[in-house]
Amino acid sequence: MSNRYPGYDVLAKRHTPSWNEQTRRVIDKRLAISGEPRFFTAQEYALVGAICARIVPQPSDRAPIPVAALLDEKLVLNALDGYRDARLPPLREAWRRGLRALDEAAREAHGVGFTRLDAAEQDALLKRAEEGKLEGPAWEGMPSKLFFEKRLLRDIVLAYYAHPTSWSEIGWGGPASPRGYVRMGFNRRDPWEAAEAHGDDDAKALRENRRVG
Amino acid sequence: MATTTRKRCGRTGVSDDPQHVPRARDGRAPDVFRHGGWVPMRCYGENDEVDFAIVGTGAGGGTLACRLAEAGFSVVALDAGPYWRPLEDFASDEHEQTKLYWTDERIVDGENPLQLGSNNSGKSVGGSTVHFAMVSLRFRPEWFKARSKLGYGADWPLDWREMWDYYTEVEQALKISGPVRYPWGPKRPRYPYRPHELNAAALVLAQGAEAMGIDWTPTPLATVSAPRGLSPPCVYRGFCTLGCSTNAKQSVLITWLPRALAAGAEIRDLAMVGRVEVNEAGLATGVHYHREGAWHFQRARNVVVAGYAIETPRLLLNSATARYPDGLANSSGLVGKNLMAQSNQAVWGLMEDEIRAYKGPPSLSMTEHWNYQDRGKDFFGGYCYMSQGPLPALWATTQAGAHGLWGDALMRDMEKYNHQVGLKIVGEMLPQKRNRVTLADEKDQYGLPIARVTYSWCDNDKRLIEHSLRFMTQALEAVDARDIWRQEDDTCHLNGTARMGDDPRTSVVNADCRSWDISNLWICDGSVFPTVGGVNPSLTIQAIACRTADRIRALAARGEL
Ligand SMILES: Cc1cc2nc3c(=O)[nH]c(=O)nc-3n(C[C@H](O)[C@H](O)[C@H](O)COP(=O)(O)OP(=O)(O)OC[C@H]3O[C@@H](n4cnc5c(N)ncnc54)[C@H](O)[C@@H]3O)c2cc1C
Numbered sequence: 169m170s171n172r173y174p175g176y177d178v179l180a181k182r183h184t185p186s187w188n189e190q191t192r193r194v195i196d197k198r199l200a201i202s203g204e205p206r207f208f209t210a211q212e213y214a215l216v217g218a219i220c221a222r223i224v225p226q227p228s229d230r231a232p233i234p235v236a237a238l239l240d241e242k243l244v245l246n247a248l249d250g251y252r253d254a255r256l257p258p259l260r261e262a263w264r265r266g267l268r269a270l271d272e273a274a275r276e277a278h279g280v281g282f283t284r285l286d287a288a289e290q291d292a293l294l295k296r297a298e299e300g301k302l303e304g305p306a307w308e309g310m311p312s313k314l315f316f317e318k319r320l321l322r323d324i325v326l327a328y329y330a331h332p333t334s335w336s337e338i339g340w341g342g343p344a345s346p347r348g349y350v351r352m353g354f355n356r357r358d359p360w361e362a363a364e365a366h367g368d369d370d371a372k373a374l375r376e377n378r379r380v381g
Numbered sequence: 382m383a384t385t386t387r388k389r390c391g392r393t394g395v396s397d398d399p400q401h402v403p404r405a406r407d408g409r410a411p412d413v414f415r416h417g418g419w420v421p422m423r424c425y426g427e428n429d430e431v432d433f434a435i436v437g438t439g440a441g442g443g444t445l446a447c448r449l450a451e452a453g454f455s456v457v458a459l460d461a462g463p464y465w466r467p468l469e470d471f472a473s474d475e476h477e478q479t480k481l482y483w484t485d486e487r488i489v490d491g492e493n494p495l496q497l498g499s500n501n502s503g504k505s506v507g508g509s510t511v512h513f514a515m516v517s518l519r520f521r522p523e524w525f526k527a528r529s530k531l532g533y534g535a536d537w538p539l540d541w542r543e544m545w546d547y548y549t550e551v552e553q554a555l556k557i558s559g560p561v562r563y564p565w566g567p568k569r570p571r572y573p574y575r576p577h578e579l580n581a582a583a584l585v586l587a588q589g590a591e592a593m594g595i596d597w598t599p600t601p602l603a604t605v606s607a608p609r610g611l612s613p614p615c616v617y618r619g620f621c622t623l624g625c626s627t628n629a630k631q632s633v634l635i636t637w638l639p640r641a642l643a644a645g646a647e648i649r650d651l652a653m654v655g656r657v658e659v660n661e662a663g664l665a666t667g668v669h670y671h672r673e674g675a676w677h678f679q680r681a682r683n684v685v686v687a688g689y690a691i692e693t694p695r696l697l698l699n700s701a702t703a704r705y706p707d708g709l710a711n712s713s714g715l716v717g718k719n720l721m722a723q724s725n726q727a728v729w730g731l732m733e734d735e736i737r738a739y740k741g742p743p744s745l746s747m748t749e750h751w752n753y754q755d756r757g758k759d760f761f762g763g764y765c766y767m768s769q770g771p772l773p774a775l776w777a778t779t780q781a782g783a784h785g786l787w788g789d790a791l792m793r794d795m796e797k798y799n800h801q802v803g804l805k806i807v808g809e810m811l812p813q814k815r816n817r818v819t820l821a822d823e824k825d826q827y828g829l830p831i832a833r834v835t836y837s838w839c840d841n842d843k844r845l846i847e848h849s850l851r852f853m854t855q856a857l858e859a860v861d862a863r864d865i866w867r868q869e870d871d872t873c874h875l876n877g878t879a880r881m882g883d884d885p886r887t888s889v890v891n892a893d894c895r896s897w898d899i900s901n902l903w904i905c906d907g908s909v910f911p912t913v914g915g916v917n918p919s920l921t922i923q924a925i926a927c928r929t930a931d932r933i934r935a936l937a938a939r940g941e942l
Pocket residue numbers: 436437438439440441442459460461462499500501502503504505506507508509510512513514515516517518622652653654655687688689690692693696874875905906907908917918919920922
């Protein structure tokens with residue numbers, strides 16, 4: 169993947185007026201999450217890891233965002249959305265059941281579990297879930313399409329974009345209280361925002377991004 | 382009028398966990414303007430029969446609590462949510478701030494199940510206005526007589542000219558920042574504060590509107606553009622729908638509620654009302670509420686339900702008795718029915734320029750053209766559309782959920798975040814009886830049946846949406862946006878479920894928000910809307926609350942309360 173914002177790191181602003189105490193507290197806590205699952209079993213956790221790698225693939229030249237661990241945390245907290253499609257079971261049960269059923273579908277199609285498939289096979293299987301084409305007793309009546317859309321995709325994407333690394337990647341300003349922003353118009357950038365590289369000016373963008381703070 | 386006061390509202394103790402330990406008690410409430418600060422609060426005993434127990438402190442309940450207390454009534458207002466001090470409690474973080482939303486489970490079904498949670502309702506002292514987007518618009522006058530003047534929906538029992546004055550009162554109370562000249566509708570007074578600076582996303586809307594030959598305007602917003610008391614001007618940090626950590630936003634939490642406290646109202650946070658009690662005579666006697674691990678009962682001469690369009694009918698239905706087996710105030714059978722969301726479709730595209738739409742309030746410019754122009758429409762009702770500024774988590778779930786992207790495609794599109802622009806409608810959806818709130822079998826943490834929310838679009842809803850998507854697509858093409866796509870399934874703002882009207886057979890409350898069936902039971906929130914119009918509802922909810930307070934005062938003076 170190209171790097172549009174070379175050298176930009178939201179965390180470099182941690183001690184600037186763009187971050188306040190409560191934000192530092194919250195983000196520090198999030199950055200400390202990694203490692204052993206507390207909701208998922210070891211087997212489920214490996215499966216979740218494999219799915220996350222397909223939904224939000226990460227470049228190899230930086231520390232990975234611990235997406236599965238962030239998702240595990242959500243399930244430990246049982247952090248609900250505030251609504252649930254009548255055809256879906258509650259959050260935790262949906263995940264347990266959906267993982268079981270996906271793995272089962274992998275075995276049916278390929279004779280091995282999901283984690284043993286190659287990337288293209290995994291994508292194909294996920295695509296079939298997305299299209300609602302996976303069925304069978306393991307789903308216990310839960311439509312695979314809904315599980316994919318409302319749980320799997322949503323929860324994984326939310327976990328990924330809760331991490332500062334993803335914010336740096338897309339050139340978002342990140343936390344912004346109390347300082348906020350000043351330059352609002354087209355192609356205007358405050359010195360504490362990410363500088364975009366346009367292909368011919370990477371060195372300049374890198375220099376500016378090193379000064380962000 | 383006021384009853385005896387006992388200066389005790391609970392245990393003494395310092396609360397540092399506003400989500401689990403109530404802050405407002407022992408004669409004081411949080412000072413929303415100061416770290417760790419307190420303001421004095423008058424307290425009532427549970428056996429004091431207060432004039433009004435109000436359930437919910439949002440746009441409806443909070444405003445009413447203030448105006449009734451200022452009129453000299455004794456008021457206890459209860460809210461299931463925490464009492465925040467924005468300066469110390471609000472982080473700049475999408476994930477953390479989900480603590481502002483009503484995230485208790487609700488079941489959704491129907492042909493077009495609603496997406497609730499973040500986009501619909503809050504659970505905080507101050508209600509959904511703590512995380513609302515601050516867009517503060519008046520109804521088009523004809524909407525108050527939609528049935529007789531425009532041929533759809535239902536008439537309101539209110540006169541627009543009277544509402545015009547109450548709108549002015551609310552705009553002054555919130556020091557709305559708005560344009561010098563508003564392009565649509567009858568003359569209105571000048572907005573108290575000057576308009577906000579436009580960000581690039583808002584300028585794109587303006588250019589598109591001009592290319593299409595329609596008017597646009599800087600959005601009237603409830604965030605100050607200059608200092609106001611302890612509120613600094615907006616610093617354009619863009620986290621408005623996640624709670625404003627600077628107090629620039631003029632939410633109910635920092636406007637009406639400090640006034641309510643100063644006028645002697647008591648506010649109880651983390652107080653979930655489970656049932657409104659009615660006696661043999663069929664009158665309300667108070668509310669049962671859960672606070673600090675136990676159920677309590679607050680006596681009251683009048684009960685006002687103001688929990689918003691899902692919790693209000695849920696509470697009325699959960700309060701059923703032998704005398705009222707179908708729930709309170711429900712002789713019409715309409716409690717829970719005619720739920721109306723507003724359509725919230727969008728068109729997104731990419732600009733060559735850097736936009737960085739995350740800066741500033743999310744909707745700095747807008748157009749009400751299709752609210753006021755009826756020619757060329759093949760549908761009833763109207764819509765406005767606004768510029769957008771989604772933060773990363775919201776944008777990513779939009780790209781995943783609505784655009785269907787994942788894997789490399791998602792990562793590639795997310796990288797273009799700073800070039801993204803969008804136009805999004807707030808569109809009118811028609812009242813339908815099949816769209817409704819009922820009780821599910823499942824129970825919540827208080828042991829109360831949860832709400833089942835059933836929603837299906839009608840053909841008119843679909844035609845309006847199609848019209849808006851077509852028009853906004855053209856408006857983005859006109860400014861040379863690329864890779865344009867439509868977000869076809871989204872809704873916002875909930876209203877209806879306890880509509881007001883002139884006839885007890887076809888409405889739940891009268892023009893004064895008083896229930897037809899139980900003379901001392903009132904409903905004062907977004908539930909009372911007979912139709913929703915094509916603008917965001919909170920200014921209208923607050924205007925109705927102000928009017929209701931004046932009517933209550935007039936009725937009390939005549940001995941008719
Ligand atoms: C993300 C978002 C953006 C929005 N943007 C805008 C905008 O720009 N402009 C606009 O006009 N509107 C906007 N709205 C809508 C607006 O916020 C609501 O329409 C308005 O606040 C509703 O007012 P209300 O009094 O009916 O309910 P609310 O303001 O939601 O207040 C209801 C309160 O009642 C409490 N409650 C409910 N049931 C109980 C119970 N049983 N016991 C105790 N307490 C209870 C809740 O905790 C809540 O605090 C937005 C909403 C959201 C979610």
